[in-house]
Amino acid sequence: MENPFYITGIIPEPYFCDREKETAWIVRTLENKAHILLTSPRRMGKTQLIRHVFEQPSIKNRCYTFYTDIYPTTSLHELVLFLSKEIYSVLVPKGKTVLDKFLAGLHSLAGSFGYDPVSNTPTFNIKLGDIHSPELTLEEIFCYLEQADKPCIFAIDEFQQIANYPEKNVEATLRAHIQKMNNCLFIYAGSNRHILENMFNSAAKPFYNSAEQIFLDCISKDIYTAFAEELFAKAGRRITPNTTAYAYDLFEGHTYYVHNVLHNAFAYVDPDKIVEETDIDNTLSDILEEKGRSFASLMNQMNYQHKETLIAIAKEGKASRVTSVNFVKKHSLKSPSSVQYAISALLEKQLLTYQNDGRTKVYSVADRFLEMWICRIY
Ligand SMILES: Nc1ncnc2c1ncn2[C@@H]1O[C@H](COP(=O)(O)OP(=O)(O)OP(=O)(O)O)[C@@H](O)[C@H]1O
Ligand SMILES: [Mg+2]
Missing domain, CATH: 1.10.8 (Helicase, Ruva Protein; domain 3)
Structure with missing residues (x-):
């Protein structure tokens, strides 16, 4: 008997639980032609929800849906590779005419495609080194999405990664393209609220106010x-x-x-x-x-101050006022400032997460198994 509790891969529909309200909200928002920012703590179900949304008949029958997880990427080159690879793999089963339209637009990569004589289609074997001018290729990708023969929805998971790319103005470049598009909507998803909220909620940032936001909580x-x-x-x-x-x-x-x-x-x-x-x-x-x-x-490789801060927060479960003298004393930590530094580093590494309680941030260990393990071991 197959295990009906799926913990990896795509969950077949009968084993997917609930998310009815969220699914309806996302579908409606897309129908109203708004981009979406979907955030949640790690492992709450964002990726599965996006896949579920893409399975809804009103989306599936009408649009091309793309999904890429850019967590491994650290440069614009890689982003371009991931976006184009995803488009390629979605279009392959749609047939040669559709695929050719996409590939013919990628002038900057012309000559880098292989060819499969058996299926009579080009193969996508682009390497990072083949992408000489990522800005140009990006433009060509967006140009394709704009001219595709169906509306497109592109989900970019772990979108906060783009904030770490070394290239200048990636956010502004992306935003400038997206703003001009009529045929493609984006679902930006991610669990690093720290960075994502900064990207979408600060007036000085290019993505400010550019997406409807939904925060995914537990299933009731x-x-x-x-x-x-x-x-x-x-x-x-x-x-x-x-x-x-x-x-x-x-x-x-x-x-x-x-x-x-x-x-x-x-x-x-x-x-x-x-x-x-x-x-x-x-x-x-x-x-x-x-x-x-x-x-x-993981603990073995961690800097001592980061480690003691992580342990303190694990023991607390939900920790607020973490830089107060009380908290520092209670857990015998070094100083409020050392805790502050440790918390930034631990958030960056996604080992910690937080929720807002009014104006205070309530921190907890992102991985609940790690939290329980720390509490048992330390
Ligand atoms: N609606 C659901 N029905 C059944 N299981 C679910 C559902 N949503 C999530 N899960 C379970 O939780 C796991 C994690 O879900 P998912 O990968 O979508 O989370 P995530 O928020 O994208 O996580 P991460 O932050 O690590 O990317 C799934 O593999 C599955 O085991
Ligand atoms: Mg995910």
């Missing part, structure tokens, strides 16, 4: 637990309602973590046994043990 407890119980039931398995609620509460509903624990409970608890709270505890211990090695090496 009633909906998620009913869904999880149904997945067990459909497989002829049993789990008590208290247990699904217990798994949900362990992580305050943080999607990936709850889902991961139930995935493992489904996989490893004897199929004839009713899954109970103790099974969740055991499953969680196994997960933490398995992840322990990589967590240990």
